[in-house]
Amino acid sequence: MSKKGFLFFLLLLPFLIFSQGKEKDSARIQSIRELVKEKSKDYFQLDSLLYSSSNNNEFFTKNQNLQLFELSLKNNYLIGQISAKNNLGRILRKESKYNESVKYHKEALDLAKKSGQIEIEAFTLNLLGACHRRYDDVRNALDCHQAALTISKRNKNQTERNTKNISISINSIGNIYLSLQQYNLALNEFEKSLEISKNLDNKIGVAINYENIGFAQENLLLFDDAIKNYKESLKVNEELKSTRGKVICYNNLSSVYRKKGNSKMALKFIEEIYPVAKKYNNNYYLARTLGNYGAALLHNDQLTEAEVKLKEGLELSRKFRFRKSQISCAESLAKLYEKQENYSMAFDYFKKAVEVEKSTFGQKNISYVNNLISKHDLQTKINEIAYLETQSEIESLQFYRNRNILIITLITIALLSIALYSIYRQRLLNNDRKILLLEQQALQTQMNPHFIFNALNSIKLYIINNEQKQAVYYLNKFSKLIRNILDVSKIKEVSLKEELATMDLYMSIENIRFSNEINYQVDINPDMNTDTIKVPPLILQPFLENALWHGLSSKKSDKQIKLTANKVSDTVVEVNIIDNGIGRNAAAKIKEGKSLKRKSVGIDLTKERLKTFSEDYDDEFSLTYHDLTNEDGSPAGTKVSLRFPIA
Numbered sequence: 199m200s201k202k203g204f205l206f207f208l209l210l211l212p213f214l215i216f217s218q219g220k221e222k223d224s225a226r227i228q229s230i231r232e233l234v235k236e237k238s239k240d241y242f243q244l245d246s247l248l249y250s251s252s253n254n255n256e257f258f259t260k261n262q263n264l265q266l267f268e269l270s271l272k273n274n275y276l277i278g279q280i281s282a283k284n285n286l287g288r289i290l291r292k293e294s295k296y297n298e299s300v301k302y303h304k305e306a307l308d309l310a311k312k313s314g315q316i317e318i319e320a321f322t323l324n325l326l327g328a329c330h331r332r333y334d335d336v337r338n339a340l341d342c343h344q345a346a347l348t349i350s351k352r353n354k355n356q357t358e359r360n361t362k363n364i365s366i367s368i369n370s371i372g373n374i375y376l377s378l379q380q381y382n383l384a385l386n387e388f389e390k391s392l393e394i395s396k397n398l399d400n401k402i403g404v405a406i407n408y409e410n411i412g413f414a415q416e417n418l419l420l421f422d423d424a425i426k427n428y429k430e431s432l433k434v435n436e437e438l439k440s441t442r443g444k445v446i447c448y449n450n451l452s453s454v455y456r457k458k459g460n461s462k463m464a465l466k467f468i469e470e471i472y473p474v475a476k477k478y479n480n481n482y483y484l485a486r487t488l489g490n491y492g493a494a495l496l497h498n499d500q501l502t503e504a505e506v507k508l509k510e511g512l513e514l515s516r517k518f519r520f521r522k523s524q525i526s527c528a529e530s531l532a533k534l535y536e537k538q539e540n541y542s543m544a545f546d547y548f549k550k551a552v553e554v555e556k557s558t559f560g561q562k563n564i565s566y567v568n569n570l571i572s573k574h575d576l577q578t579k580i581n582e583i584a585y586l587e588t589q590s591e592i593e594s595l596q597f598y599r600n601r602n603i604l605i606i607t608l609i610t611i612a613l614l615s616i617a618l619y620s621i622y623r624q625r626l627l628n629n630d631r632k633i634l635l636l637e638q639q640a641l642q643t644q645m646n647p648h649f650i651f652n653a654l655n656s657i658k659l660y661i662i663n664n665e666q667k668q669a670v671y672y673l674n675k676f677s678k679l680i681r682n683i684l685d686v687s688k689i690k691e692v693s694l695k696e697e698l699a700t701m702d703l704y705m706s707i708e709n710i711r712f713s714n715e716i717n718y719q720v721d722i723n724p725d726m727n728t729d730t731i732k733v734p735p736l737i738l739q740p741f742l743e744n745a746l747w748h749g750l751s752s753k754k755s756d757k758q759i760k761l762t763a764n765k766v767s768d769t770v771v772e773v774n775i776i777d778n779g780i781g782r783n784a785a786a787k788i789k790e791g792k793s794l795k796r797k798s799v800g801i802d803l804t805k806e807r808l809k810t811f812s813e814d815y816d817d818e819f820s821l822t823y824h825d826l827t828n829e830d831g832s833p834a835g836t837k838v839s840l841r842f843p844i845a
Contacts, residue, residue, distance in 0.1 A: 230244065237275050241280060270282060276312065277318075280322070294481040294482060303329060306325075320346040320363040320367070324342065327339045331377070333519055333520075362398055372388045376410070388407050392408070405440070409443070412431065425458075441478055442478065444471065445475050448470065449486055461494065464494040481517075485527075489511040489530065491511075501534055501537060504534055509527075509531070512524060528547045535547065603622070606621075652711065656672075682700045686736065692733065693730070695728035702718075704739060719760045722762070726764065730845075733842065737804060745777040748779070749778075749781070752784070759776070769843055770844065775840075776835065776836075776837045778835040780833060781826075817843035819840070824839065
C-alpha cells in the first residue's frame with residue numbers, strides 16, 4: 199500500500215468501523231486510529247479498547263469486528279487481525295454459539311503463532327480453552343490450558359502480562375478439577391492463582407478466584423467459608439461494576455443458603471438478580487439463574503411458580519447443551535412432583551437427570567485417561583527438546599574434537615612431540631566415549647514413548663468397557679514398568695534379574711493388545727546368579743517386540759514366546775528368544791506388501807549399544823538368527839541367540 203493510499207485508509211477508518219459510535223467513544227476511536235496507523239505491536243492495548251474485561255462486554259459489534267479484521271488484513275496488520283478474531287469468539291461464546299466461537303479462536307491462534315509473541319499465543323489458548331470448558335469438552339480445554347501454562351512458564355521475558363496468563367491458566371485447570379469433582383485439588387489451584395492475582399493487583403482475577411474457592415468449599419460442605427468467599431468476590435465485582443460477576447455471586451449465594459437450610463435468604467438473593475440476568479443476554483447464566491430460582495421457590499413451597507421457572511431453565515439448558523443446568527433443573531422438578539404426589543412425573547424427571555449425569559460421568563472417566571495421554575504427549579515434546587539439546591551437545595563436542603585435531607596436528611608437526619600426540623589421542627578417545635554415551639541417552643529418550651501411548655490407549659478400553667478390576671490390575675503393572683524405565687534411563691547397566699523383571703512387565707502390558715493370547719515363558723538356569731550378571735538396560739525389549747509384531751501378530755492361534763538364559767562359559771551368557779510365529783521370510787513378504795514402508799533402526803542401535811558395552815570386557819557379543827522349521831520344512835518360528843560377556 200502506498201503512503202498516499204495508507205493516509206486515505208486512515209481517513210476512512212472511523213467511518214467504516216465506527217459509524218455507529220457515539221460522541222463519548224471518540225477518545226477510544228482516536229486511540230484505535232493511532233494504534234492502526236503506527237501498526238502497534240501492543241496487542242493488549244488494542245484489546246483493552248475493544249473489550250471491557252471488568253464487565254465482560256464488547257465495545258464493538260460482530261459486524262464492526264469483521265470490518266476491523268478486513269481492514270487489518272488489507273493493511274497487513276497482524277495484531278488487528280488477531281484482536282478482531284478473538285473478540286468475535288468472545289461475542290459468539292456469550293451467545294452460546296460454541297462451535298463458531300471455537301472456529302474464530304483457532305484462527306486467532308494460528309495468527310498469534312505467526313506473530314512470534316508468546317504472550318498473545320498463551321492468551322488466545324486460554325480463551326479457546328474457556329470456550330471448550332463451557333460446553334464440557336474437558337479434553338480439549340485441558341490441552342489448551344496446559345499448553346498456555348507451559349509456554350508462559352518457559353517464556354524468558356517474565357512480564358506482568360505473562361504472569362497474568364499463568365494465573366489464568368492455573369485458575370482454568372482448577373475449574374477442570376471442579377468439573378471432575380476433585381474439589382481439594384481445585385482449591386490448591388485457585389489459592390495459587392489468587393496469590394498471583396493479588397500480587398498483580400488484578401481485581402478481576404481476585405474476584406474470580408474468590409468465587410471459585412467458595413464454589414469448591416460449598417461442594418465440600420464448608421458453607422460458612424463458602425459464603426465468606428462469595429461475599430468477598432461480590433464486593434470486588436461491585437467495585438468493578440461487573441454485571442457477570444454479580445450474577446454469578448448472587449446465584450452462588452442463593453445456592454449455598456438453600457443447602458444450608460435458609461430458604462428465605464436463598465429466595466431473596468435469586469429474586470434480586472433474576473431481572474439482571476434476563477437483561478444480561480447470556481443463555482448460560484440465565485439457565486443457571488432459572489434453575490436456582492426454581493429450586494429456591496420449591497424450598498419455599500411456591501410450587502406453581504417453581505414449576506414454570508424450572509421447565510423454562512430445563513428447556514434453555516437442553517437447547518444449548520448446558521449439562522449441569524439440565525441435571526439440576528430435572529432433579530428439582532422430580533422433587534417438586536414428588537411433593538405433589540405425582541410419582542409418575544417425579545420418576546420421569548429423575549430418570550432424565552440420571553441419564554444426563556450418567557453420560558457426563560462416563561465422559562469424565564474417559565477424560566482421566568485422556569488426561570494421562572495429554573500429559574504423556576506433553577512429556578514426549580519435552581523429551582524431544584531434551585533430545586535436540588543432546589544432539590546439540592554432541593555437535594559441540596565434535597566441533598571441539600576437530601578443533602583439537604587441528605591444533606595438536608600443527609603442534610606435532612612443529613615440535614615433533616610424541617608426548618603431545620599421546621595426550622591428543624587420549625582426549626580424542628574420551629570425546630568419542632562421551633559422544634557414544636550421549637547417543638545412548640538420546641536413544642533412550644526417543645525409545646521410552648514408543649509403547650507407552652499404545653499401552654494407555656489399551657487400558658483406556660477397559661475403563662470405557664467398565665472393566666474396573668482389569669483396568670486397575672494393568673494400571674498397577676503399567677506404573678511399575680514406567681518406574682523401572684525411569685530408574686534405568688540414566689545408568690549404563692542393570693542386573694539380568696532386573697532386566698528380566700522389566701521384560702515381564704513389558705510383555706504383560708503388550709499382551710493386552712493381543713487379548714492375552716501370548717503364552718510367555720521364562721526358563722533361567724537355576725545355577726546362574728542373575729543378580730551379579732550385568733547387561734545394558736532394556737536390551738532385550740527390541741527382540742521381544744520383533745517376536746510379537748513380526749512373528750506372532752499375523753498368526754491366528756497358539757502364540758508362544760520362550761525366553762531362556764544360560765551360561766555357556768565362565769565369561770559368556772547366552773539369552774535365547776524363541777517364538778512359534780510365521781518366520782522371517784513370511785514376515786518380510788507381509789512388510790513388503792505394505793504401502794507404508796519404514797526402516798526399523800531398533801536392532802541396529804541395540805547392536806551398537808552391545809558393542810559399546812562389550813568394549814569393557816575381553817569377550818565380544820554375538821547375535822545370530824535361526825529359522826525354525828517343522829518336519830515337512832514349513833516355518834515353525836524364529837530363534838534369536840544373543841551372547842554377551844560378563845565379569
